[in-house]
Amino acid sequence: MNNFIKYIFILFTILLFTACTHKAPITKRNQMILMSQSQELALGEKTYNNTLKKSKVIIGTVYANKIKEIGFRIAKVVNKKNYKWEFNLVKNKQKNAFCLPGGKVVVYTGILQVAKNEHQLATVISHEIAHALARHGAERVSSSMIANGVQIISNIALGSKAPHLTKSFNIAYGLGTQYGIHLPYGRLQENEADEIGIHLMHQAGYDINEALSFWVNMSKGKINTNEFFSTHPSSKTRIKNIKKVINSIKRSSSRNTKQNSNNIIGKKIK
């Protein structure tokens, strides 16, 4: 029995040590993730297929094609070889969208009322991609694993991890709850998804000023009418943070442009 406890302790330490090596992209925030990416991707794929089976997926319309076009353009920037990107428009009047692990994105038709142009659609898609890229779901699963501590670890040690992992995954993604899939992430993860998302849309060549217009549109009439915000806690602070991100990207872009033109001028002089 003593050996068993020792084994669990060692396993727990290894898991924590492994977890500390994760960093969110762009923000470089340290993350505690106790779930392998292959487990996460497999669960994401399974859940996505089940969700699509129960949904009315719209195929071949201008909007459905546009969502795929924007999605793949941003995915190209992300360049994640182990992700199998899919972008689907689903008939649902909620103003919402979500992304499951491995790059499985769903946009509800309701969001088309708010996203007024291609750049605003890119804003919502890149925000969702950012959640998947930063493995926010797996991070939530890990927090719930830590909360359940010894019990889960014991189950891993006993080799019966799958049902518990699946359960934690479902809870983390809000599956089967009144929220549908996009359960509120913490404020930290939401801000991070905003920040990463805006960087991604910028890298993909979209107009980041439209990101602000989109989130301002979304924040209007949010009470009871805007499901995205019922799962995405929002405030003036959030809009303020988005402005900061946009301004910092603009500043560094103009610095780069200046540097480039200086280089060109320098070359000419030489």
Ligand SMILES: [Zn+2]
């Ligand atoms: Zn979000």
